[in-house]
Amino acid sequence: MRVPYRLHVNGRRQVVDVPGDTPLLWALREDLGLTGPRYGCGVGACGACVSLIDGTAQRPCVQTVEDSRGSRITTIEGLSEHGDHPVQRAWLELDVAQCGYCQPGQIMTVVALLAENPDPTDTEIDEALRDNVCRCGTYPRIRAAVRRAVELTR
């Protein structure tokens, strides 16, 4: 039976009327208009949709709406009011983006990393971002921007 699902997204309670097995990504994008999480693969292999779910970096393309009930979900749209989160500022300063499609997922992965580990080593940065694909090759700038975000957060 189809019942509306209550979700807690970007600090607001939302109701989505979709089948429970709908991947959370489609509910965010199509029902809530939160298109910052990008579709890149649908199988959790690229990281373009990474959002915070209960504070950790998760992939809404492989998590159902039903399993998202009761979780606190933060998409890139909910990260800051004016795009001025330290990680976003570092991304702008270091001119990271080329096509930009993967960057919301990269940024949200870094936000989760720095929340847990405010001063990661180079190896820890690489490991945290290992499963976030960038097809344009922005990795060197991502590394530099993470280090800059660490400074900006201090």
Next chain:
Amino acid sequence: MITRRGFLTGALVVAVPIPGGTAPAGTELAPTVFVRVDRRGRVVATVPRPDTGQGVRTMAAVLVAEELAIGVDDVTLEQAPGDTAAYGSQAVANSTSSRVIAQPLRSAAATARCLLIAAAAARWAVPAEECTARDGRVRHPSHRPLPYRDLVVAAAAIDPATVPVTLTPPEKWRLIGRTRAGRADARDIVTGRARYGAESAPDGSLIAVVARPPWIGARPETVDDTAALAVPDVVAVVRLDPPAAGQGGIAVVARSMHAALRGRAALTVTWSGGTPAADSRVWLDELEAALPAVPGTPDLQRVVRLPLLAHAPMEPMNATAHVTGSAVKVWAPVQDPGGLRNQLGATAQVFPTLAGGGFGRRIETDAVMEAIACSRAVGQPVSVRWTRDDDTRHDSYRPMSVHRLTATLDATGMPTGRTHQVVTWPLTVSPPFANPIVVRASGDHFPYTVPGTVSVTLRPAPLRTGFWRAVYAGQFGYAEECFLSEIARRGGHDQVEFRRRLLPADSRLRRVLDAASARAGTGDLGVACHLDYGSAIAVIARADPGARRVLRVTAAVDVGIPVHPSGVKAQVEGAILDAVSTVLGAQVTVRDGAVVQSSFRDYAWARITDCPEIEVIVVPSEAPIGGLGELAFPPAAAAIASALAAGAPVTGMPVGVPVG
């Protein structure tokens, strides 16, 4: 016409070559279709070519801001719809965007500035030569500065032919080659507001996914869509017949992506025809068997075998269309909106969106044709979305190729002659590329002073092939430079010095090679150069072959005037990561008639953990603006492969794993 020299020095401009002429007269100042200043003083640049991540929008903003004496962020960017009559070629292809559009954009902005100055000079009754423009105002020593908004109406009334137009000379540049501004649209990107294909579909668009042939060339024989149509929110099932409707398949049109995917899974289709036994290892062997006989009696020869490559842009292929009667509207991340519009006809409107990568794939219009067929069938706007699996398995791949290289050597091991025999496939998506002469022109850019011959043999392509970053230069240049490395190593020569001796003194390539070498360090280096698109580059790589790690890549590039230096470096960094990816392991293989790979899990694109330390040196240059998007891939791949091969000859790509 502005000559190249004229562009460089800021000489007087008497006529601005703009396709389609000037914009309509009005209360805005709009010298051409590329630039306008509205009555509020807002400067708007119309960017004729789409941004696929190569930075053309940023470049437009820098050039227009320079000539109109404002900040880069003060330029409002609009993306031109498909219209070659107004904008000329709009194809993001052959690394031409910067070379072709920089001049008309800059000239248009300079014209606007000179007209604004003329209007101020007339109001003040002073000679125009005494006035300057700065920070969005026209200034004169004896008068209060006038903001552009106060001058727009008067400037628009001046006949541009009566006003001499000068470009800002290089010594006065504040921004060109100097700006530290980031990418245009960067704030939208980091906040998630940037709109790519899917985000640009009009409200209420239906969503379609397509059941595609399970093996190459298969056609649907029978379709049972009963179960698919029973899925809630599925609206229609549409048969797509190639080539009019793209690559062909069965589209499921629905009110949501989830329903469309469930509907597709519920289809029962039987397929027939095609080549269900195709195998890419066999294809590669067939290409090698087609190599002509070894020419003469060379001192050294090598065969290099190259795989299929997919484009795999982060944003999978997609397109939205709305067909009403004979009118067609398209919103899509395409690389050639003008070509698409010409293909669809004058009543069509094509609105290119930001593209999440292109790399050559979005020159093609298959997704657009699918969307048009779906919209025509259901009478509503339809957004066709490719899954990652669709995108990986139904690409137009970079062709496989086999190269035989030979060399004659002197007593010191230096090459005195060479041959390069190439056997490959044409690009099925582009008829001109069925001609070996065209293929050779794309691939053959050997820059060294070694006389030789190049031959191209084309065999029928067994699957769709298309433009992939650097096109055939990616294959030819890779094979040639890897072979040169082998010659140098065999003769006991230093890789850099060996190449210096084969390059003309005072050449652009010598300069970039020296610049890269000065920063690259020592050790067992992989080295390669490339000269194409009016630009020159040298790449030097260091690797840890045992660990299969690329440690450091140093590139020095001469792109002529580097309009947006950060963007120049970004394009080189990106091509280096393409090279890391393809040399370490990304390749497409075909077994039992189908592409094996389906996502980034098995199409092994480089991860951040594979990323070397990268340094890009932009060598000062007074050459005209050169192309860049494709320049760095061939030499980066060759340099990295040579470094990873640890002294062994490079026989293929990837290095150290079976090809095909």
